[in-house]
Amino acid sequence: MTLGNLRDLYQQVILDRYKNPRNRGQTNPIHRQQRGHNPSCGDTIELTVELDETGDRIADVKFEGEGCAISMASVDLMADALRGKAIDEALEMVQRFQNMMKGEAEFPKEQRKLNVMQGVAQFPVRIKCANLCWHTLKAALEATGTDANSFVSNEAES
DSSP states (O other): OOHHHHHHHHHHHHHHHHHSOSSBSOOSSOSEEEEEEETTTTEEEEEEEEEOTTSSBEEEEEEEEEOOHHHHHHHHHHHHHHTTOBHHHHHHHHHHHHHHHTTSOOOOGGGGGGGGGGGGGGSGGGHHHHHHHHHHHHHHHHOOGGGGEEEEEOSSOO
16 A cells, blocks of 8 residues: 555545544443543543453443544544453553653554554654544553543553
8 A cells, every 4th residue: 555545544544534423422331431531632532431341351341522533533543443342451451552652562363453553753743633533541440449530631642
């Protein structure tokens, strides 16, 4: 596939996920809830996570929020990719995504839809937009007790 075709695919997927999100809403029940905000551009998401009966795997992920096409596409693609994943696997995916934004990694074949977000790395100022949901997910999965309903700001991280 040529570079031009890859760029077109990247734009098509981002616009499609922005205009037609598949994972908007709230999980039922909500086992983890986290709000994330990117003050530099105003993106805000409210992420809800449903865990399986053992509490070790992600059964569902949904989101509400407003933001640019990149942040909304990223959270929608992330939600699809996380279903059925163990919590430790999901946390590894957070790190892989952040490494991908630095040009240091990509996702394996079974998660290749996430690789479309590699195009964001060409625009360093937009990396925060793509990473917002991943930072928010990490905070949600690592939260316990009263922390399970807190707030993440994506100001300092990229």
